[in-house]
Structures are given as C-alpha cells and as structure tokens.
Amino acid sequence: MPPNRWRHRATPQQTDTTRSQIPFDNRGRSSMHELLSAEQMQRADALAIASGIDSYTLMQNAAHGVARTTSENVGTDAKVVVLAGPGNNGGDAMLAARYLADAGFRPTLVTLAADRISSQDASRALSEALTLPERHELDFGDTLPAAVAASIAAADVVIDGLFGAGLARDLDGIVAELVHAVNQSSAIALAIDLPSGIDGNSNTVRGCAIEAAHTVTFFRLKPAHLLSPVRSYCGEVHLIDIGIPARVLEDIDVNIVHNTSALWQSRLPLPAPDGNKFDRGHVAVRGGPLEKSGAGRLAAVTALTAGAGLATLAAPRESILAQAAAAGALMFSIAENSSDWMALNDDERIRALVIGPGNGLDDHTREAVLQSLDNAARDRAIVLDADALTVFASDPATLHTAVKNSQATVLMTPHDGEFARIFGELEGSRLHRCRAAAEMASCHVLLKGSDTVIAAPDGQVVISTHAPPWLATAGAGDVLAGLAASLLARDMPALDAAAAAAWIHGEAAWRLGYPVTADQLSSAIAQVLGDLKQDTSAT
Known part of the structure; x- marks a missing residue:
C-alpha cells in the first residue's frame, strides 16, 4: 500500500512557489509545448x-x-x-x-x-x-x-x-x-x-x-x-x-504555446567568431529625472549583461551624474528633452530603443515616443514600457496609430494597470485581451504577470509561467525591458525575443531565490544566458 502523499488538502488559490509540473526532457525543456483549446x-x-x-x-x-x-x-x-x-x-x-x-x-x-x-x-x-x-x-x-x-x-x-x-x-x-x-x-x-x-x-x-x-x-x-x-x-x-x-x-491550427526554452533556444543570438561589438547590437535607453533615474540604468545595464555590444543611457545631466558610479561599461548621452533624445536616435548603429522606465509623464516623454516611432528605420526595434505607455492614457488612439504607421518592430511590455490605460477594458481572459491588443496596435504585446502572455499581431500567443512570486519587485520590469531590447538588437525575431526574455527573467529569479532585488536579477541573467549558450553548443 503506498503512503498517503495527499495528507492535507491543498489550497488552490495559494500562489504556487514550485516549478511547473509539466513533462520535461533531460535538459529541462518541455517536450510538449502546444496548448489546445477545448x-x-x-x-x-x-x-x-x-x-x-x-x-x-x-x-x-x-x-x-x-x-x-x-x-x-x-x-x-x-x-x-x-x-x-x-x-x-x-x-x-x-x-x-x-x-x-x-x-x-x-x-x-x-x-x-x-x-x-x-x-x-x-x-x-x-x-x-x-x-x-x-x-x-x-x-x-x-x-x-x-x-x-x-x-x-x-x-x-x-x-x-x-x-x-x-x-x-x-x-x-x-x-x-x-x-x-x-x-x-x-x-x-x-x-x-x-x-x-x-x-x-x-x-x-x-x-x-x-x-x-x-x-x-x-x-x-x-x-x-x-x-x-x-x-x-x-x-x-x-x-x-x-x-x-x-x-x-x-x-x-495551433497558435498558442507554453513558453519553454525549447521554443527559442536555437535562435538565441550568439557572438560571431569574427564579429565586433557593433555586430552584437547597440541599445539606447531613455532615462528620466533624478528621482527615477535608477530605472533607466537598470534597463541599460541589463541590455549589456544580456549580450548587447553597447548600451547608451540618455538622461538629464543630474541623472547621469547620480547613476554613473553604478553604471559599469555604460555609455552616456545628455538628453534634457525630446530633441536631445532624437539627436541620439540619428545614430544608425543603434538597433534597439527602450523608452519609458522612469521617464516621467510629461510632453517630453510623449514626443520622444512619437518621434522615435515616426523616424525609426525598418531594422530598428523599440520597446515601450511604463511611462511610455501611461503618458498616452488620455489619448491611446494616438499611440496605436503611431505604432501601426512605424517601420520599427515594436514591443509593448505593460502590466495590467498600464494595459487597461492604453487598451481599455477588453473582454475575455488575459489571453484573449492580449491577443486583441496586439491586433489593435499591430505590434507585439507582452502582458506582464504571474502568467505573462505574449501576443503577436498575427494571433500567435505564448504563455509564460516560469516565474516565482518574488519576481514581483521594484525594478524587475525595467530589467525585463532591457533584456528584451538586447535580444531584439541582435535581430532575434520579436515573438522569440519576448518569450526568451520572459523565461530568462523568471529563471534568474528562480536561481536567486527569495528575496531578490532588481540589481541582483540583472546580474544573474548573464549566468542564465551562459548556461543556455552552453546547452545550445552541446546540441
């Protein structure tokens, strides 16, 4: 007679702090990632x-x-x-x-x-x-x-x-x-x-x-x-x-999948033997005022940690002075207004932009978003996060139109509150709402949460559950934005890049354990990527 392993009734509404109970192969990758409706x-x-x-x-x-x-x-x-x-x-x-x-x-x-x-x-x-x-x-x-x-x-x-x-x-x-x-x-x-x-x-x-x-x-x-x-x-x-x-x-027609490393690992951008730092992508992050300056630094530092060849933090002078000591190999560009930001954008070697973390809800942020979308070349990616979304809360149609008309590959990374501000009260589950939003804005949308949902404008959806509850901490979203931009800057397809960023973000938090800070999270991402690279090389 087997022991009674179900001695106590579980409480389903409690947050699960164990990793997903899904079949995995001997490298920790789910072998059955397709999700089917009834x-x-x-x-x-x-x-x-x-x-x-x-x-x-x-x-x-x-x-x-x-x-x-x-x-x-x-x-x-x-x-x-x-x-x-x-x-x-x-x-x-x-x-x-x-x-x-x-x-x-x-x-x-x-x-x-x-x-x-x-x-x-x-x-x-x-x-x-x-x-x-x-x-x-x-x-x-x-x-x-x-x-x-x-x-x-x-x-x-x-x-x-x-x-x-x-x-x-x-x-x-x-x-x-x-x-x-x-x-x-x-x-x-x-x-x-x-x-x-x-x-x-x-x-x-x-x-x-x-x-x-x-x-x-x-x-x-x-x-x-x-x-x-x-x-x-x-x-x-x-x-x-x-x-x-x-x-x-x-x-x-399976168009919904569960996010595992097997989905995108073979397409992770790796350094070419004869490449240089520009080949590995240049990410520019728009920072904000002094009191919010840490957000931009986190995004920019993470972009480097995740493998980008260069990362530039563009922010007001006093913000740069405050963050310089903790910035490591970051480059800086003084940007007191949207015009300064657009001057940096003229550098064609910049492959990905991050706008929003700690930027502030003012006209400068709004203009930086609209001008960046309007002037972007086809080979540039733009990650819109936090304030870059909320600043359009009173006029979301303007943002949607700008994104639709842009040549850039656009990834929005809202949490539930930001999502509601720019897409309204859409009906259905998180899956249905995120898919409708991606179609509405004609871009990729990563809806953050314990069950992060990533939708492409063509209806493809990835559901990511590889994240512990302690990942919900100040600055974690800034780290995610920088990580996604780093992958996009190296020409990883947008849906793959968003899915990889969500999974790697969660894996870093799992490895660190509770509690975790955003700075620790940013540093741990390098080890996760290193292990994924080694695994890819072995296969």
Missing part, C-alpha cells in the same frame, strides 16, 4: 479516431491515468467519491471508479443524469460501473441528497468528472450544490481534464468551479491550466499520454 482537443480526438485508434481505448487510457494518479498517492483505505456527469468526462470518471475498485478501493460513484448519456463510449463505461456496490444516481432537477453530501464530507479524495473543458454555460442547481459541497469539504479534489465549472475555450469560471488540488489532463495542456485566475482551480497538473499521436497536430 475545441482543438476535440479535433485532436476526432483525428486520432479517424486514423484508426479506437475511441473507447482512449477513454480507458484516460481512466487508467486517473486511477493510477490516485492509487500512487493514497492507500486503498482512503475514502474516494467519484462524481460522473453525462458526457465523456463522466465516462472517464466511471471507468476510473471501476479500475480503483479493481485495485482494492471501495469508491462511491455518484452519477448525474445518467439517462441522458448520448455517447456510446460513456454508455459503455456506465455499464462497466453498474456493478459497483456504492452508487448514487442524481438528475438535474434534484436537490443534493443528504447521503451524497455526507459521503463528500467524509471523503479523503473526490474525483471530479462532472463536466469537461467544453462547458459553455454557468453551473447551477444540483451541479452547483455538488461543487460547493466538494469545496467546503476537507477532501483532496482531483479533476479530470479541467475542474468542473472552467470553460476551456474562454478560460473563465462559469458561475462556480471545483477547487482542485490536482488535475489529470491528456495529450496536451490547455491555456486554462496556465492562465490566472482559472489555473488556481487546477492545482498540480498531471499530463497523461493516452495514445493520441502527435501527428494530429499537423491538421490543427
């Missing part, structure tokens, strides 16, 4: 079945994965309640109950609307589960029976197979009662695919949802497993191979 996963199932794979075999494999995850973590004396809805998710649950019984458990099976099962596979699963001695049958019009409520309250584990990722309506009635009963119990909740109540297409909570400590899902993760706030309902995610071949992805 509709795309249904398409993957259909393609697998059309290729000759038996659909019931897929259901059996899924159920075995659920049962195995349970039995490997609790003993057969654990009280297990299995909730099974009328769809294929319920079929997985009913078979899992059958397999747990075969393994020596005494599960209590609660079926919902079993007479409405339309799937042949789910009907077959029900017939296999009918021999279980402890069963309760419920229908949508019922109220929660006291016996079922008591079973849930006394359970050690509740397996949630009520509804799958394709849910498209709010939970109510007896389903909501079941959800609340599970959430109020001390049981470990294990969800199949996604916790009931989570819409796997919109990545939202539909009324209420099971607060799972564990979620078992199949073939590929879904965005909802990674996006806040719905990911907090999933707990630890276990990805199970049920026999769907990877080749089915060739017939699915």
